[in-house]
Amino acid sequence: MPEKLVSVAVDGPVGAGKSSIARAAARKLGFIYVDTGALYRAVGLYCRRSGADMSSHDDIAARLPEIRTEIRLIDGVQHIFLNGEDVSEEIRLPEISMAASAVSAVPAVRAALLDMQRKLARENNVIMDGRDIGTVVLPDAEVKIFLTAAPEIRAKRRYDELCAKGVSATFEEVLADLNKRDYDDSHRAVAPLKQAEDAVLADTSGLDFEQSCELVCSIIKEKL
Numbered sequence: 170m171p172e173k174l175v176s177v178a179v180d181g182p183v184g185a186g187k188s189s190i191a192r193a194a195a196r197k198l199g200f201i202y203v204d205t206g207a208l209y210r211a212v213g214l215y216c217r218r219s220g221a222d223m224s225s226h227d228d229i230a231a232r233l234p235e236i237r238t239e240i241r242l243i244d245g246v247q248h249i250f251l252n253g254e255d256v257s258e259e260i261r262l263p264e265i266s267m268a269a270s271a272v273s274a275v276p277a278v279r280a281a282l283l284d285m286q287r288k289l290a291r292e293n294n295v296i297m298d299g300r301d302i303g304t305v306v307l308p309d310a311e312v313k314i315f316l317t318a319a320p321e322i323r324a325k326r327r328y329d330e331l332c333a334k335g336v337s338a339t340f341e342e343v344l345a346d347l348n349k350r351d352y353d354d355s356h357r358a359v360a361p362l363k364q365a366e367d368a369v370l371a372d373t374s375g376l377d378f379e380q381s382c383e384l385v386c387s388i389i390k391e392k393l
């Protein structure tokens with residue numbers, strides 16, 4: 170373990186395998202894995218539950234004082250709490266993906282979640298995944314990786330995941346959702362999804378899970 174705390178930023182579009190690959194790499198390195206999308210999902214869940222107008226930045230921002238999100242590690246696994254309730258499962262539903270993307274475009278939401286993410290990196294060796302980790306949250310991260318794959322391949326992976334969980338959706342729906350979310354996430358005014366100038370591009374289109382993990386771990390080892 171290096172003496173100085175180390176941050177690894179993994180950004181990329183929907184379904185690039187960020188979370189599963191970053192989690193596996195974190196286990197190998199003994200780092201903490203932080204899934205920042207879960208924070209936006211928890212805020213999206215609250216806004217949906219409380220009947221917010223998801224197209225109104227003002228309506229979403231006005232609810233922030235009612236929202237307390239917390240990341241807790243339980244047996245090394247990240248759980249996300251919304252006002253004290255463990256919502257780790259519920260935030261994975263497809264409708265919450267869209268809600269997360271909507272709230273993530275609201276500047277006040279991003280500002281409210283920024284300190285929490287930076288604090289985790291100040292106190293731990295982290296691999297943090299998201300959309301703006303290398304560009305905004307941890308611009309001084311020792312390692313930055315932009316993980317991607319062709320849209321159809323990412324949609325197929327996401328579709329298989331949903332089927333395995335028993336969530337009903339067609340491949341076409343999953344692909345359309347993914348394209349919309351990537352478009353919205355890359356075109357918002359604040360902290361849009363984009364590759365940091367000093368990030369290494371990792372395209373996993375032709376790679377299976379093991380090979381993708383090896384690629385990411387080799388990039389990390391080379392930089393540390």
Ligand code: DC
Nearest residue numbers: 205206207209269270273299300301
């Ligand atoms: O990674 P994910 O699919 O769980 O993220 C859900 C949404 O949250 C995603 O569409 C965009 C937003 N997000 C973000 O804007 N910035 C991050 N660092 C992480 C997620």
